[in-house]
Amino acid sequence: MSVSNIQDIMNKEITGDVCLLLSSGITTGTQTAAGAASGGMNLQIGGGFQSIGTTLPSTLADAYPPGMTGNPLRALFLNASSSRIQSMLLVRMYKIGTVNFTATGQRFTHDAATFPVTRTQMGQSQNVPLIPFLYMTTNMSTTAAIFTIKYVNQAGTTVTGARTFTMPAINTALQSCFFFNLENTLSVGGRWDNAIQDMLEINVTTASAAGIADVWGMEILGATGVMGATNFANKNFCNQGFSLPDINPALPTSGTLISKLAPIGVGSSATMISYYNLKAFVDS
Amino acid sequence: MASPLRSVADHMAQESAYGDWQLLWEHRVTAATAANANSGSISGTRSIGTITVPTMTSPVIGAYCTSFNVTAATTSTKYVLADETTLGVLTVSGNSFSGAASMGTGKIYDHTLGAAGSSQTLATHMPMLVVTTAFAGSNPVVTVTYTNQAGTTGRTCTMTLPTSGSVLAINTSYFMAPHLQGSDTGIRAVTGMSISTGSAGVLTVFGLIPVGISEANSQAVSTGFNPILAPIANYLLQGGDRLAFYQIGSTIAGARMCHATFSPES
Numbered sequence: 001m002s003v004s005n006i007q008d009i010m011n012k013e014i015t016g017d018v019c020l021l022l023s024s025g026i027t028t029g030t031q032t033a034a035g036a037a038s039g040g041m042n043l044q045i046g047g048g049f050q051s052i053g054t055t056l057p058s059t060l061a062d063a064y065p066p067g068m069t070g071n072p073l074r075a076l077f078l079n080a081s082s083s084r085i086q087s088m089l090l091v092r093m094y095k096i097g098t099v100n101f102t103a104t105g106q107r108f109t110h111d112a113a114t115f116p117v118t119r120t121q122m123g124q125s126q127n128v129p130l131i132p133f134l135y136m137t138t139n140m141s142t143t144a145a146i147f148t149i150k151y152v153n154q155a156g157t158t159v160t161g162a163r164t165f166t167m168p169a170i171n172t173a174l175q176s177c178f179f180f181n182l183e184n185t186l187s188v189g190g191r192w193d194n195a196i197q198d199m200l201e202i203n204v205t206t207a208s209a210a211g212i213a214d215v216w217g218m219e220i221l222g223a224t225g226v227m228g229a230t231n232f233a234n235k236n237f238c239n240q241g242f243s244l245p246d247i248n249p250a251l252p253t254s255g256t257l258i259s260k261l262a263p264i265g266v267g268s269s270a271t272m273i274s275y276y277n278l279k280a281f282v283d284s
Numbered sequence: 285m286a287s288p289l290r291s292v293a294d295h296m297a298q299e300s301a302y303g304d305w306q307l308l309w310e311h312r313v314t315a316a317t318a319a320n321a322n323s324g325s326i327s328g329t330r331s332i333g334t335i336t337v338p339t340m341t342s343p344v345i346g347a348y349c350t351s352f353n354v355t356a357a358t359t360s361t362k363y364v365l366a367d368e369t370t371l372g373v374l375t376v377s378g379n380s381f382s383g384a385a386s387m388g389t390g391k392i393y394d395h396t397l398g399a400a401g402s403s404q405t406l407a408t409h410m411p412m413l414v415v416t417t418a419f420a421g422s423n424p425v426v427t428v429t430y431t432n433q434a435g436t437t438g439r440t441c442t443m444t445l446p447t448s449g450s451v452l453a454i455n456t457s458y459f460m461a462p463h464l465q466g467s468d469t470g471i472r473a474v475t476g477m478s479i480s481t482g483s484a485g486v487l488t489v490f491g492l493i494p495v496g497i498s499e500a501n502s503q504a505v506s507t508g509f510n511p512i513l514a515p516i517a518n519y520l521l522q523g524g525d526r527l528a529f530y531q532i533g534s535t536i537a538g539a540r541m542c543h544a545t546f547s548p549e550s
Contacts, residue, residue, distance in 0.1 A: 007395050013517040014392050014493070016407025016433030016470020020461060022326040022362075022532060067466045077516075079362075079499070277362060282469060 002284050009076065012281045019065050019073060021278040031176035037166040039179030043133060044265040045093075060093075060135070063278070064247070064261040072283040074244040075237050079277040080224050080263060087266045090278060091218040092249055094130060095258035098137075099202045101145035101167075101211035108202035108215065113255035115198035116152070117219075119246070128250045129154040129195035130217025132180045136172050140211030144170050149180060150201035153193040158200065159183055172211070218264065221245040247280055288547035289348060289518055290398040298548055302344055305546040307335065316456040316535040317415075322444040324459030330414050330490070331529040331540075332455065334368065339523040340548065346400065346520035347546040348393060352496025355541040361534040362499050365544060366410065366492035367519055368528035372428070372474035373489075376419060376482040386431070386473035387491050393518035393549075400520045400549055407433035407470035408491035411460040412530065413443065419452035419485030427478050428460065428489055433470030440465050452485065457530060460489070490528065493519050496544055520549065 003009050012018055034042050045060060065073075080088040094117055097110040116127040132151070144167040150160045163181040182193040199215055222237060222245055237243050249259035263276040288295040288304075298304075316329040340346065354363040367390075373383040387406035394401030413426065428441040441463045445452055461469070474489050494516065521527075529542065 005396065007401075010392055010395070010517040011401075011404065013409065014390065014404055014406060014519065016409050016472070018409045019469050020409055022459060065469075066462060067464070067468070069467075 003281075009281055017282040018076070019068065019280045019282070021063055021065065021276070021280070030173065032169045032171075032173045034178050035166075035168045037164065037181070038168040039133070039165075039181060041179065041267050043177045043179070045135075045177065045262050060260055060262075062260040063263065063276075073247050073280040074283045075222055075247050075278060075280050076244065077236055077277075077279040078222055078224055078263075088224040088276075089218075089220055089264040089266060090222040090245075090247070091220050091262055091264050092247070093216045093218050093260045093262055094250070096130075096132070096199045096215045096217050099134070099147075099204075099213050099215055101140055101147075101204055101208045101213070104204050104207050106201045107147075107204045108199060110199070111255075111258065113257040114253040115217075116156075117250035117252055117257065119219075119250040127156065127197050128219050129197065130219055131194075132182075132196050132199060132215060132217045134178045134180070134213040135216055136174055136176045136211070136213045138210060138212035139174055140167060140170060140172050140208040142170060142209035143206060144168070144172075145204055145208040145211055146206035147202050147204045149199065150203070151182070151196045152198040152200065153182070154195040154197065156197060159193060164205070167208070167211075170208075219250060221247055246283075247278075285345075285399050285550060287393065287399045287549045288350065289393045289549075295350075295547060298550065302548045302550065304350075304548070305338065305347060307542070307544045307546075309335070309542055311529045311540045311542050313529075313531045313537055313540065314455050315453060315537040317446065317448050317451070317453045318535050319458055320446045322463075323446055324413075324443070324462055326459050326532055327535045328412065328457035328459060328533070329531045329535065329537075330412070330455045330457045331531065334529075335527040337521045337523055337525040337527060337546075343550040344548045345550060346391070346522050347548045348518045348520060349495040349544055350547045351543075351545045352498055353543045354498035356538070362497065362532045363540065363542075364410070364492065364494050364530045364532060365496035365498075365542070366494045366528055366530065367521060368526050369408070369491045369493075371411070371430075371471065371489040371491045372477050373416075374426070374477035374479060374487045376421070376424075376479055376485040376487065379479055381477045384473070384475050387471070387493075390493070391520040393520065405435075405472065406491075406493065407472045408493060409433075409461060409470045410492040410494060411441075411464075411471045412490045412492060413458040413460050414488050414490055415452045415454055415456045415485065416488040417484070417486035418454045419445070419447070419482055419487065420450060421482030421485070422447050422450050424482050425480040426487060427476075428474060429476035430464075430471045431473040431475065432464070432468040433472060435472060437475065439468055456535075457532075459532075492528070492530070495519050495521065495527070521546065
């Protein structure tokens with residue numbers, strides 16, 4: 001690591017070795033609201049250099065600076081504002097695969113990259129737990145799909161889920177995002193999964209006439225905390241709990257991994273007028 | 285030497301001995317032309333007018349911005365008060381470049397010393413391409429040749445500016461950093477500028493060193509964060525330095541009430 005104290009970081013700012021990632025969120029377009037059987041709350045993927053505009057983006061952009069791949073960047077300060085009450089997160093998204101809801105049975109296709117993804121933490125390579133979510137790329141129609149999942153949980157155990165996920169509407173809006181229902185039976189002596197290392201199957205029990213979604217897992221790098229509507233929230237990685245997270249992607253077990261850096265708003269399905277600012281320094 | 289950032293007691297002593305410089309002013313921004321993915325992605329406006337840091341006499345060697353607040357009723361907008369350096373000017377008619385300049389050298393507060401550190405070669409991580417005279421033409425491609433943060437010369441930044449009605453409004457500002465060459469993060473100097481089309485206008489590259497940051501939202505909320513606590517390098521301003529005010533994230537015109545405090549180091 002190239003810095004040994006806070007002054008080293010400040011010197012990087014004055015000599016141009018920092019990146020300032022400024023981005024605006026979308027201003028119109030509404031996702032389909034999640035229900036109790038469909039993850040309970042939505043998330044909004046904001047930011048990125050191509051996300052300005054007035055509609056939900058059809059192509060997910062990467063908030064990571066173009067040309068900076070391989071250059072070690074550590075987050076220094078995250079600032080977010082929004083027109084809606086929500087929590088704001090800085091995450092690394094990893095694409096796990098796709099699911100097609102148009103027939104019953106196992107309908108999940110894993111991407112070529114092999115999971116788990118790993119990152120050096122506490123001096124050694126560790127499996128990174130990911131919070132999985134769906135990202136609708138083709139609307140459903142006629143019927144709201146119902147499915148169960150099979151996954152590798154945060155501890156590396158393969159779990160065949162019993163919980164049923166029911167899509168919240170027949171015509172789920174494009175770019176809507178929903179959290180998966182992981183097993184949560186701790187109160188009756190069972191398990192309480194909070195993340196996955198890999199998705200193995202998505203078993204559709206009720207098909208839809210149309211509908212395709214990407215399956216992503218997100219690694220939380222930092223959080224600003226919950227903010228009120230028309231409010232701001234900041235995360236100072238330097239002076240507010242010293243962390244300086246590495247915002248480069250974790251590594252797949254094998255294969256080529258699709259990954260994006262993104263600010264995320266969690267809670268509302270309605271779009272937010274939002275603004276993100278991430279400052280990171282070059283750690284070399 | 286005594287620094288206002290070293291301790292509360294030192295700050296009070298400096299204010300008592302030399303006096304803080306307090307500013308309360310209304311900054312006006314004009315309506316800007318929106319940016320897109322080929323022009324920095326985030327819309328911005330440079331305000332009308334700048335502020336000159338007053339002359340300081342020995343034993344005062346400079347001053348830090350120790351607070352900055354903006355009151356404005358705009359949605360999800362960031363305001364930046366910055367030490368601004370003109371790095372290059374392009375006159376569209378004739379495609380003529382002039383005024384090549386560098387960021388020069390400067391000092392920041394050194395927490396390990398408890399005072400301003402040694403002079404360093406500056407590079408801006410917030411280079412802005414600004415329409416300083418309204419542009420006439422359609423979607424010009426602008427190429428800026430620069431020296432990057434590591435001192436490598438001959439680097440290029442290429443942007444396509446999105447005109448509206450064959451015009452780019454005066455004071456429209458474009459964030460250059462996303463379009464720097466390769467893995468470059470900053471600019472030390474500009475050595476050339478050129479444009480593909482246009483009949484009138486002037487474009488200027490300004491290098492910013494932020495000294496104060498504030499936000500606004502859809503309510504008239506006065507906010508600002510403390511430059512001392514936030515992870516921002518505390519830049520030692522000198523007499524004659526030019527302070528400029530940028531609105532980032534909005535093209536909306538209007539007045540913005542600003543307050544800033546500058547505390548001297550001796």
